[in-house]
Amino acid sequence: MSNMVLPPIQIVPTSAASDAPGFGAEVRGIDLRSLSEVAFASIEQAWIDHQVLLFRDQRLTDHDLIMFARRFGDLDQAPIQENGQRFVAGIPEIYVVSNVVENGVAIGSLGAGEAVWHTDMSYLEAPPKASMLHALEVPAAGGDTSFCDMYAAFDSLPETLRRRAIGLRVKHDGTYNSGGYLRQGVIPSDDPRDAPGRLHPLVCTHPESGRRMLYLGRRRMAWIGGMDVAASEALLDEIWAHATQAAFTWTHRWRVGDLVLWDNRCTMHRRDPFDAAARRIMHRTQISGSAPPAG
Ligand code: OGA
Ligand code: MN
DSSP states (O other): OOOOOOOOOOOOOOOOOOOSOOEEEEEESOOTTTTOOHHHHHHHHHHHHEEEEOOOOOOHHHHHHHHHTTTOOOOOOOOOOTTOOOSSBBBOOEEOOOOOEEEEEEEEEEEOOOOEEOTTTTTTSSSSSSEEEEEOOOOOSSSEEEEEHHHHHTTTTHHHHHHTTTTTEEEEEEEEEEEEOOOOOOOOOTTTTSSSEEEEEEEEEOTTTTOOOEEBBBBBEEEEEEOHHHHHHHHHHHHHHHHTTTEEEEEOOOTTTTEEEEESSSSSEEEEOOOTOOEEEEEEEEEESSSSOOO
């Protein structure tokens, strides 16, 4: 046995979001397939502290991806893909995000268009606490993913808006996914009050950091519970315009082998469109939330 000393893990903040210091960090010096308990504990803490973590140069099989994700907790089953399949190659925890078409059938979801700002699966009573995407194939241009810091969005709300927001609940729509595609088995309605979905507090407290954040989910078909639809639309527009300012966001340009892990409670994300003739394949896992978001 040698007394080999492993190089320490480095946590390098992105410093990308001008009004959200500490939002996003790159973790260097690790292989996600062989993490010690100590290394995992520092990653988990960094994830709470920085909300979004980037790991470069990982080459994970689906099994490796699931083994890493399980260290954070139980995994949710992935939502049904747009192609109607419940899961991929017998692995129900993996969600494939891809525009690639094989034998006339899309192998994944979200196509090549824009994916609008959202939080994953927040139409559920207890949405996943985290999601991670692993890049297997990426286009030469486009398809960047941006993240938004919902702590910063809350902390910087003008006082009058903050006072109005606390105590309200917002409906997280389950009709459409972030690519604008209808979810399997849903009959769309024009009225956000009738649409399937879940009401969650608009201002939530993060169960681990104790910090407060805006919890918006997605804009389309959102509704502030109990409010007249026109008034709800106006208030949501105001809050959304505030929350998605560039000063709270970090945009990630993908390389093959990247893994990005986000705290799904205190961030939102969106994706730029890309050339539909190019190939992009990402595999995602989502870690179960233990409780509904609380105010
Ligand atoms: C997701 C998602 C965007 C992307 O997998 O939840 O929103 O960049 N993906 O592929
Ligand atoms: Mn998503």
